[in-house]
Amino acid sequence: MDIEQLKAFLFVANTKSFTRTAELLNVVQSTVTTRIQMLEKQVGKDLFERDKRNIKLTESGKVFLPYAERILELNNEGLKAVQLENSFSDHLIIGTTHALWDYVLFGSIDNFQQTHPEISLSLITEHSDILIRKMIDGLIDIAIVFYPINHANITMELIIEDSFVLVADSNFTVPDHFVLSKDLRNQNYIHLNWGGTFTGWFREVSANQDCYIQIDHVSLLLKFLKTRNGLGFLPNTVAKRLIQQNEVIIVPFHTDIAVPKRSIYLLKRKMSKSIEGSELLTNILKTAFL
Numbered sequence: 381m382d383i384e385q386l387k388a389f390l391f392v393a394n395t396k397s398f399t400r401t402a403e404l405l406n407v408v409q410s411t412v413t414t415r416i417q418m419l420e421k422q423v424g425k426d427l428f429e430r431d432k433r434n435i436k437l438t439e440s441g442k443v444f445l446p447y448a449e450r451i452l453e454l455n456n457e458g459l460k461a462v463q464l465e466n467s468f469s470d471h472l473i474i475g476t477t478h479a480l481w482d483y484v485l486f487g488s489i490d491n492f493q494q495t496h497p498e499i500s501l502s503l504i505t506e507h508s509d510i511l512i513r514k515m516i517d518g519l520i521d522i523a524i525v526f527y528p529i530n531h532a533n534i535t536m537e538l539i540i541e542d543s544f545v546l547v548a549d550s551n552f553t554v555p556d557h558f559v560l561s562k563d564l565r566n567q568n569y570i571h572l573n574w575g576g577t578f579t580g581w582f583r584e585v586s587a588n589q590d591c592y593i594q595i596d597h598v599s600l601l602l603k604f605l606k607t608r609n610g611l612g613f614l615p616n617t618v619a620k621r622l623i624q625q626n627e628v629i630i631v632p633f634h635t636d637i638a639v640p641k642r643s644i645y646l647l648k649r650k651m652s653k654s655i656e657g658s659e660l661l662t663n664i665l666k667t668a669f670l
Contacts, residue, residue, distance in 0.1 A: 381422060383455055386448045388415040389427060393445055396435045450517055457519055460502075468500040470657040474665075475504035475511040476524040479598050480644075483618040485524070488668040492661060499657050515647050522662060523647040526576060535648045540669045542642045543616045544578060546633040549605040550626050558634035559611065561585040568592070568610030572601050577640035578613070585635050602627060615642060617669060644669065 391401040392412065402409040420427050425440035437445065457473070476485060481503065493501060504511070508525035515523050515534055529536055546559060559567060564586065571591035573579055593608075595601055601612045602622070611631055614622070622628045633639075648662055 381451065382415070382418070383452065385415045385419040385422075386452055388412050389419055389441075389448055390445075390452065392416060392428065392435065393437055393441065398435070450519075453514075453519055454517065469498040471500040471502070472521045472657055472661055473502040473504060473519065474522045474524075474661070475506055475514065475520045477507065477526075478505055479615070479618050480524055481505055483598065483621045485665060485668050488664050492664050496657075496660065499661075512647070515649060518649065521649050521658060522665070524665065525645055525647060526642060528643070528645055529647065533650050535650060537646045537648075537666075539644045539646050539666055540617065542644055544574065544613045544639050544642070545616050545619050546611055546631045547605070547614050547619050547622070547628040548611050548631050549602075549609065550629050551606075552609060552611075552629060552631070554629065554631055558632045560633075561635045564611065565589060565592075568608045570595060570601055570604045570608065570610045570612040572596065572598070572612060572614075574613070574615065574642070576642055578642065581637060581640045582613075585637050617644070 387405065388401060391404055392398060395401050395404070398409050398412050398416075402412045405412065416428065423440070423444060425444075426438050427441035427444060429436050429438050460471070474489070481489075489501070489503065493499075504514070504520060506514070508527050511520060511523040511525050512527065512529050514520045515529070516531060518533075524539070548554070569591060571582075571594045573582070573594070573596075593604060593610075595604065598614070598618065601614070604610055605612055605628065614628070619628060619630065623630065646662060646666060648658060
């Protein structure tokens with residue numbers, strides 16, 4: 381399957397425009413049209429619905445899209461590996477979530493790079509389900525995720541059973557009593573949905589009440605905690621670092637429904653290019669959770 385055809389397909393899928401795709405790929409529009417037609421001939425299905433005003437993926441196009449993305453990603457990683465071959469003794473690709481990179485793992489990765497400059501690193505930020513898919517496809521060597529996996533080419537190790545704590549900005553005046561779930565709404569509660577077991581638990585303790593502010597990133601949560609003098613939940617592994625930096629404090633919280641745990645797993649590809657480099661890095665990553 382031709383790489384240039386796949387590129388044209390992905391660009392058209394994203395831009396919804398043959399003209400814009402031609403500009404981005406620095407080719408004439410007829411070239412884009414030809415590449416899409418040739419790809420559709422190979423696939424045996426129409427990938428786009430076209431009329432004078434709109435272009436959109438067909439159902440077959442939607443099915444084909446993630447596979448095209450993965451083929452191109454594999455191609456790019458292969459080229460990168462060859463290009464780095466003579467510059468470094470090894471190249472490792474590590475993936476995890478924003479929160480873990482920013483508030484748990486950054487220091488360990490930074491130290492590893494400084495003490496092992498002969499090993500090139502690529503850091504990937506994605507949700508756990510996408511990282512697991514990339515692990516299965518062989519695009520990532522090491523991942524730290526929140527879901528278990530059973531796969532012949534991947535080893536899995538439980539790093540920690542994390543928990544959640546209610547926090548506030550370090551200038552918050554902590555009450556002399558436990559905060560209850562019914563009090564959250566009156567305490568400028570800022571909601572970050574951590575997914576998994578947390579979603580169902582919070583829905584139950586809050587009796588499905590809507591939250592005034594809902595966000596999707598820790599940095600936003602911290603800003604609102606400061607500006608609104610509010611409360612929010614953080615995983616203990618993240619809160620611990622922020623407490624050490626005097627950015628947040630723990631607020632005593634009580635509920636009749638136990639706060640859920642969240643498992644954190646380290647995944648490692650068995651066919652990693654360098655067993656020694658992979659072992660060095662995974663040992664350092666695991667110590668970040670201690």
